[in-house]
Amino acid sequence: MESLIQIINKLQDVFAVIGEHKIDLPQIVVVGSQSSGKSSVLESLVGRSFLPRGTGIVTRAPLILQMIRYSKHDKENMIKSTKNKNIQCWATFLHKPGTIYDNFDEVRHEIEKQTDVLAGSNKGITHEPIVLKVFTLSYDLTFVDLPGITKVPVGDQPEDIDEQIQELIFKYVEQENAIILAVVTANTDPTTSESLKIARKMDPNGIRTIAVVTKLDLIDKGTIQDTTELLCGHKIPVKLGIIGVVNRSQKDINDNKSMQETLKSEKEFLRLNYPDIYKKHGNKVLAKTLQDILVKHIKKTYPVLHKNLQDTKLRLENELATLQTPDSKVSFILTLLKNISKSYCDTILGNRKDISDKIVIGGARISEIINEEYIDKINQINPLYDLSDEQIGIILLNASGITKSSFVNEKALEHMIFRQLNNIIEPSMSSVDFVRVEMLKIFDSIDENILETLKRFPRINSDVRNVLNKMLDEKLNDLKIFIKSFIETYQTCLNTTNPNFLFQLVRSSTEMQDENISAFMNNTGKNIDDHKFVISEDNEKEESEKKIQLFKQMLSGLNDLDKNIETSKQVKIHKCLTQCYFEFIREIIRDFVPKRIHHKMVKLVLDNFEQELDDKVFTPYVINRSFEEVMTEEEGVIDERQRVENMLNAVNIALKNMIDIQCF
Ligand SMILES: Nc1nc2c(ncn2[C@@H]2O[C@H](COP(=O)(O)OP(=O)(O)O)[C@@H](O)[C@H]2O)c(=O)[nH]1
Numbered sequence: 001m002e003s004l005i006q007i008i009n010k011l012q013d014v015f016a017v018i019g020e021h022k023i024d025l026p027q028i029v030v031v032g033s034q035s036s037g038k039s040s041v042l043e044s045l046v047g048r049s050f051l052p053r054g055t056g057i058v059t060r061a062p063l064i065l066q067m068i069r070y071s072k073h074d075k076e077n078m079i080k081s082t083k084n085k086n087i088q089c090w091a092t093f094l095h096k097p098g099t100i101y102d103n104f105d106e107v108r109h110e111i112e113k114q115t116d117v118l119a120g121s122n123k124g125i126t127h128e129p130i131v132l133k134v135f136t137l138s139y140d141l142t143f144v145d146l147p148g149i150t151k152v153p154v155g156d157q158p159e160d161i162d163e164q165i166q167e168l169i170f171k172y173v174e175q176e177n178a179i180i181l182a183v184v185t186a187n188t189d190p191t192t193s194e195s196l197k198i199a200r201k202m203d204p205n206g207i208r209t210i211a212v213v214t215k216l217d218l219i220d221k222g223t224i225q226d227t228t229e230l231l232c233g234h235k236i237p238v239k240l241g242i243i244g245v246v247n248r249s250q251k252d253i254n255d256n257k258s259m260q261e262t263l264k265s266e267k268e269f270l271r272l273n274y275p276d277i278y279k280k281h282g283n284k285v286l287a288k289t290l291q292d293i294l295v296k297h298i299k300k301t302y303p304v305l306h307k308n309l310q311d312t313k314l315r316l317e318n319e320l321a322t323l324q325t326p327d328s329k330v331s332f333i334l335t336l337l338k339n340i341s342k343s344y345c346d347t348i349l350g351n352r353k354d355i356s357d358k359i360v361i362g363g364a365r366i367s368e369i370i371n372e373e374y375i376d377k378i379n380q381i382n383p384l385y386d387l388s389d390e391q392i393g394i395i396l397l398n399a400s401g402i403t404k405s406s407f408v409n410e411k412a413l414e415h416m417i418f419r420q421l422n423n424i425i426e427p428s429m430s431s432v433d434f435v436r437v438e439m440l441k442i443f444d445s446i447d448e449n450i451l452e453t454l455k456r457f458p459r460i461n462s463d464v465r466n467v468l469n470k471m472l473d474e475k476l477n478d479l480k481i482f483i484k485s486f487i488e489t490y491q492t493c494l495n496t497t498n499p500n501f502l503f504q505l506v507r508s509s510t511e512m513q514d515e516n517i518s519a520f521m522n523n524t525g526k527n528i529d530d531h532k533f534v535i536s537e538d539n540e541k542e543e544s545e546k547k548i549q550l551f552k553q554m555l556s557g558l559n560d561l562d563k564n565i566e567t568s569k570q571v572k573i574h575k576c577l578t579q580c581y582f583e584f585i586r587e588i589i590r591d592f593v594p595k596r597i598h599h600k601m602v603k604l605v606l607d608n609f610e611q612e613l614d615d616k617v618f619t620p621y622v623i624n625r626s627f628e629e630v631m632t633e634e635e636g637v638i639d640e641r642q643r644v645e646n647m648l649n650a651v652n653i654a655l656k657n658m659i660d661i662q663c664f
């Protein structure tokens with residue numbers, strides 16, 4: 001597996017530096033009947049002998065074997081802690097965090113011991129895995145060794161041991177990312193192989209199954225032809241391949257035959273007995289086949305990985321640009337200030353290139369505040385809020401004083417309108433506050449790179465923010481005073497003959513009009529029926545005109561009214577007049593306030609921000625010769641620059657390695 005694994009390793013080293021973009025490699029799960037040679041195949045792939053062996057059910061807990069390639073640094077640490085200068089490979093168990101094993105016989109003993117702990121000593125099995133990490137120089141891959149499939153319970157094994165084991169195997173092979181190594185023994189009928197049954201069930205199309213035929217050395221010489229056919233794929237449908245192997249026999253193990261020798265004698269055996277097909281079989285070919293599968297897998301994830309890396313590269317380059325120390329401090333600050341005001345204005349005007357698709361910010365948010373939220377709030381105000389009929393009556397009486405009340409009491413009306421229009425002041429003031437807060441907030445969403453630069457130079461950062469703060473505070477006060485006085489003007493100077501007000505009156509409910517008019521008619525002795533309003537499309541205009549004339553008459557020269565007018569009628573009329581006058585003014589204010597805020601706060605800041613930064617930040621720096629001082633970098637910036645530089649290097653190496661994968 002050497003060459004590809006090397007590239008993967010290089011990439012993984014790089015990713016360890018960057019801390020993202022993990023390559024998600026498949027787990028290789030070994031499935032087969034008891035004593036079919038699963039552990040042997042696994043050891044051959046790993047290149048070490050460390051798994052418990054024996055007759056009967058030996059593997060009784062899933063063993064998750066994580067091969068982890070160590071770094072130079074890891075090795076140095078290991079030499080220190082084990083005092084073993086020649087250490088090449090070591091192992092740790094998840095259940096024994098502090099213990100390091102550099103002797104693989106001890107690893108074997110620990111697996112046996114832990115199996116007994118987890119599964120009991122009486123041949124039972126457990127789903128609880130033993131997690132073993134083997135640190136080597138070779139590669140990062142995960143293998144899973146599982147209990148062998150069995151049909152007949154032995155010892156204290158429960159009756160349903162076969163089902164229990166199947167269930168455990170399913171748990172591992174059903175994962176989409178698993179490659180199934182289905183172990184089949186050559187000296188039994190492959191068509192009845194339990195491992196292939198399981199593989200077929202979980203991977204019906206055979207796209208992630210490799211069949212491994214073990215014990216080729218143990219078959220009856222007379223069946224070589226049959227076995228050859230099996231190895232050629234004539235008997236079982238597995239897409240990834242069928243590979244015959246010869247592992248160490250029990251005697252070989254007892255004699256301590258090395259992995260190297262085993263591979264050599266395996267090759268010899270295959271060449272002699274299967275001269276036509278021997279090149280396609282053996283443990284080495286199995287390793288190569290797995291490698292090809294991994295290559296395919298990696299190539300599949302390649303485009304996404306490549307794009308992610310490219311994006312990271314861009315991001316890091318930008319980051320680095322903001323971290324560079326400028327050559328000329330004066331022009332650096334001048335450009336920075338210009339960029340700040342430009343990005344700020346762009347954010348408000350909607351001219352940003354990197355428009356957010358997540359939140360409404362900048363000018364759009366200001367528009368929401370003044371054109372939607374403010375208007376909603378103003379619209380929701382009840383013109384007669386906190387003004388009952390009784391209160392109106394009392395106001396009417398008190399406004400008449402010692403003299404008798406006229407039909408329309410101007411003083412009372414003025415008082416009520418003043419009082420009700422007060423309700424518009426507060427929301428108008430707070431909308432100015434909201435816009436101010438938003439305009440400060442916008443500063444935090446200007447170009448990220450500029451913000452990053454400002455973070456490095458805290459003095460400039462606070463100076464710039466102060467300028468914006470001050471500008472906004474000034475505008476805020478002027479604006480509030482102006483808007484308040486604008487509303488006050490309408491509160492104090494009533495104009496009941498304004499055509500828009502009269503129009504509001506006409507628009508008020510028909511019932512209300514009838515009441516008013518009948519009260520007025522009764523008083524003047526005219527016939528109410530002549531003036532009953534029936535609004536239809538044809539006569540609408542004409543009727544409106546008539547009504548306007550009536551209201552005009554009613555509101556002007558009628559100061560000497562009959563003394564018997566019922567107070568309630570007068571209350572109703574004043575209520576209607578207050579309401580209509582409120583509507584009339586509400587429309588004006590609702591239209592005016594947002595425009596004023598835009599004109600005197602938003603636009604003024606937009607127009608003057610650049611100049612203000614120049615006058616209040618740059619010029620004082622020049623006068624006080626404080627460039628050196630204000631450009632003192634935030635602590636840690638130098639480290640940060642180094643970190644980003646390292647990461648960028650790593651990404652560039654990764655991108656280069658990716659080209660190698662593509663060529664593989
Ligand atoms: N002769 C021979 N013996 C093998 C072969 N593969 C495995 N064995 C032996 O079969 C027994 C069971 O092997 P093991 O790998 O422990 O099987 P597992 O129970 O499936 O893990 C051991 O004694 C191995 O030495 C092979 O290809 N040829």
Ligand SMILES: [Mg+2]
Binds near residue numbers: 038039040058059145
């Ligand atoms: Mg085993």
